[in-house]
Amino acid sequence: MIIAPSLLAADFGHLAEAVDMINRSEAGWIHCDVMDGVFVPNISFGFPVIKSVQSLAQKPLDVHLMIVNPDRYISQVRDCGAMMMNVHYEACTHLHRTIQSIHDAGMKAAVTLNPATPVILLSDIISDVDMVLLMSVNPGFGGQSFIEHTTEKIRQLKALIETSHSGALIQVDGGINQKTAAIVADAGADVAVAGSSVFKAADPLAEIAALASV
Ligand code: DX5
Ligand code: ZN
Numbered sequence: 417m418i419i420a421p422s423l424l425a426a427d428f429g430h431l432a433e434a435v436d437m438i439n440r441s442e443a444g445w446i447h448c449d450v451m452d453g454v455f456v457p458n459i460s461f462g463f464p465v466i467k468s469v470q471s472l473a474q475k476p477l478d479v480h481l482m483i484v485n486p487d488r489y490i491s492q493v494r495d496c497g498a499m500m501m502n503v504h505y506e507a508c509t510h511l512h513r514t515i516q517s518i519h520d521a522g523m524k525a526a527v528t529l530n531p532a533t534p535v536i537l538l539s540d541i542i543s544d545v546d547m548v549l550l551m552s553v554n555p556g557f558g559g560q561s562f563i564e565h566t567t568e569k570i571r572q573l574k575a576l577i578e579t580s581h582s583g584a585l586i587q588v589d590g591g592i593n594q595k596t597a598a599i600v601a602d603a604g605a606d607v608a609v610a611g612s613s614v615f616k617a618a619d620p621l622a623e624i625a626a627l628a629s630v
Contacts, residue, residue: 417597418444418607419628420478420587421620423469424460425558425611431465432472434615439474441624445499446475447589447609452483455507456556463492470497480528480589480609482555483507487514494521502526502549505533515544526587530555531563535572542582547607548573552600553590558611562591567603574604594623598630 421443426434438446448469451460470477476499481489486503487510493501501523508514511527518525526547529535531554538548550569553560570586577584588600589609597608610627617623 417601417605417628417630418585419614419624420445420447420607420609421614421624422447422449422558422589422609422611424449425615427615428461431469435469435472437620438624439472441621442628443475443624444607444628445478446473447611448477448479448498450479450481450483451556455484455504456482458556463489463496466493466496466498476500478502478526478587478607478609480549481507487517490514490517490521490523494523498523500524500526500547502528502547504528504530504555505537506530511541512544515541528555528589529569531565535569535576538573539576539580542576542580542584545582545584547585547587548577549587549589549609551590552588552592552596555590560591562593562596562599567599570600570603570605592627594626594630597627601630 453459478500479498480502501518515525524546528549552566585606587607588605592608592610593613
């Protein structure tokens, strides 16, 4: 699996060291969690921080926007050098237009589902997206426990991708550790986000390697 460490769990006083660790690791991407205090009950960091991360990063940036009206920020996310712009299904009234605009801006487009949002709602957009992120916790905070129903949603999403001949990747975010990484990989996930398990580990490089090899 591709591992995308989430900077949300890093020490923000030493972000450069966190990015350097990820650069030297087996991680595939760097996951940046943007929260607005409206869509989710927490505020994290915004575009100036992501720009600084990008200037140090040697891996693609996967930007997860837990914000209302993400359409308003497409050019700013592009200007941060993001590879992937990820918007929540629940935050987009005109998701098809949003996905199109992200592509027009030259980025890959992903859509995220909250734990209570069913996979079937993606049937009319699955061919247009590069990735679907299934939240395996309620978004807003790191360090929560994996919601087990996510495993069934991964299987449903895999079936939807196969029947619609979509090339979308499946990403899972929240409560990922070595045990849950094995479960989601087995169910068909391509990418796992890991925050606490990486940054609270005694040896983050070894933890990323272990997660990548499940
Ligand atoms: C939660 C964020 C996650 C978070 C995951 O709302 O989207 O990316 O950093 O943290 P852990 O891995 O600690 O559950
Ligand atoms: Zn995230």
